[in-house]
Amino acid sequence: MVNFTAEHKAFRELVRNFAEKEIGPFADEWEAKGIFPAHELFPKLGRLGLLGVEYDEKYGGQGADHLFTVILHEELGRVGPGGVALGIGVQTDMATPSLHNFGTEELKQKYLVPAIKGEAVCSVAVTEPDVGSDVVALRTRAVRDGDDWVINGSKLYITNGAQADWICLLARTSDKPGYGSFSQIVVPTDAPGFEVHRKLDKLGMRSSDTAELTFTDVRVPVGNTIGEIGLGFYQQMSQFQNERLSLSYTAVGGMETALARTADYLKARQAFGKPLIDQQYIGFTLAELSGRLDMLRHYNYTAAEAYIRGEDVNRFATVAKLEAGRLAREIAATCLQFHGGLGYMEEMWTARYFRDSPMWSIGGGADEVMLYALSRLDGYHG
CATH class of the missing domain: 2.40.110.10 (Butyryl-CoA Dehydrogenase, subunit A, domain 2)
Structure with missing residues (x-):
């Protein structure tokens, strides 16, 4: 079992409060516009130290362990909307890791420092x-x-x-x-x-x-x-590991919220003389999905601990990304179905979540690419 300290728990509360105040209320507005105001939101994130959680303190980072990154993305995914969590993840774990790990001091001062402050979007x-x-x-x-x-x-x-x-x-x-x-x-x-x-x-x-x-x-x-010069491919492959892990962390947060909100709806919705959630098929289906989500969550935590120990987490990242994409799509479809006609309406969160969910199986390497990589890692492909 992963050991979340009191500091980790306080950080989770910090991120959750920020996301519920600064992101969640604007979900519909930003969805309609097709963009969120990164140049307004990112400085707020930067002032709380949320854009450089693991980075060296000399560049404005927090120098924290990787579990703080897990918490950050889980909470951003939990509140949604997915696009905002994705955009923040690009800033923290897709565009900047190579610069932090391999960049010159001059490059870091000129480009990484403003990115960690949220003054530059990357x-x-x-x-x-x-x-x-x-x-x-x-x-x-x-x-x-x-x-x-x-x-x-x-x-x-x-x-x-x-x-x-x-x-x-x-x-x-x-x-x-x-x-x-x-x-x-x-x-x-x-x-x-x-x-x-x-x-x-x-x-x-x-x-x-x-x-x-x-x-x-x-x-x-x-x-x-x-x-x-000439090592960019290898650096990008390393950066992909951060990307795939962060996507899996974020997806878990979103799935957790989707199941919880669906359960709340089904407890209140009456059909055939009792709450819908009391229908055995519905209850069993949600229980199974919740169990699978719990396995993915703890797999992520194991990957994070391996990352902290400095181990090669390529296989962890590949498996986590693959399962996160597949499970997110299944949970999105189930939640929409269990809301019936209401779930099919754009006014309901289920429609947006259903449309968002395929990205987890496409961005950062499609499912098929993850399977190809995994088959090679495990010796099932030449």
Whole structure:
């Protein structure tokens, strides 16, 4: 059993209170607008130390253990809406880990410090219009010209892309075959030639902005390279571990709330002379889903403890992400079904949750990619 200290519990209360006050009440408004105001919300998060929980205190982080990250994402997922939790997760665990772990002191001061304060919104750009999970096939290219990179290409499905002040870009920096031909580069979005080509209209997670980005002869200093030139693929794979774990933590919070709200509804809804929840099939179904959720939650905690010990958590992240996506979709469909006609209405939270849930099986690596990775890790595939 994971040991949550009094400090962990106080942190959970802090995050929950913040989310219930600063995020939850605006869910419908931000969903309707298709975007949440990151430049207004993130400074509030930054002042509470929520955007750099594990990062070095010299850059404004809290230097806390990974269980605080678990709590942060569980609570953001619990309150919702999913798109806001996702956008915050991009800032904390998808766009900044490589910069913190591998960036130069100059880069950290210029880009990481404002991100931890919430004064700069950031994003990570990997996927391209014709390249998804096959990262080695990326075409966006950075060609060296003296002390500059000249970047050309495009990126697609980029969360926070329409609001970002800087991008953690994965680009091809050489023609060498294999994994050593990519680098991660910090690209400020005010650089000439950078454009938000379009903001995308999504099925779910509508409160977060997702964009297609284009780079036309964008010049940035070679000094904006995160870590060593040519090691970007490996750094991004490490960053994916943080992303997949954070997505699983967030999904658990959302599923917990969905089951609780559904149970409350079923206790109040009368049918055939008794509350709906007293129907055996309904009660058994919710009990089974709750049990599976509990197993995933504790699997996440085990992964977090392994992470704290410095162990390789690649397999943990893969399994957690896979199961979180599948279970979230099943719980979303069940909760909607048990609300009947009301659950199918857009005025009800179930509709939004149902539309949000497929993202957990797509973003950060689709289920099929997780299965491929897991089959290779376990020796079931060559």
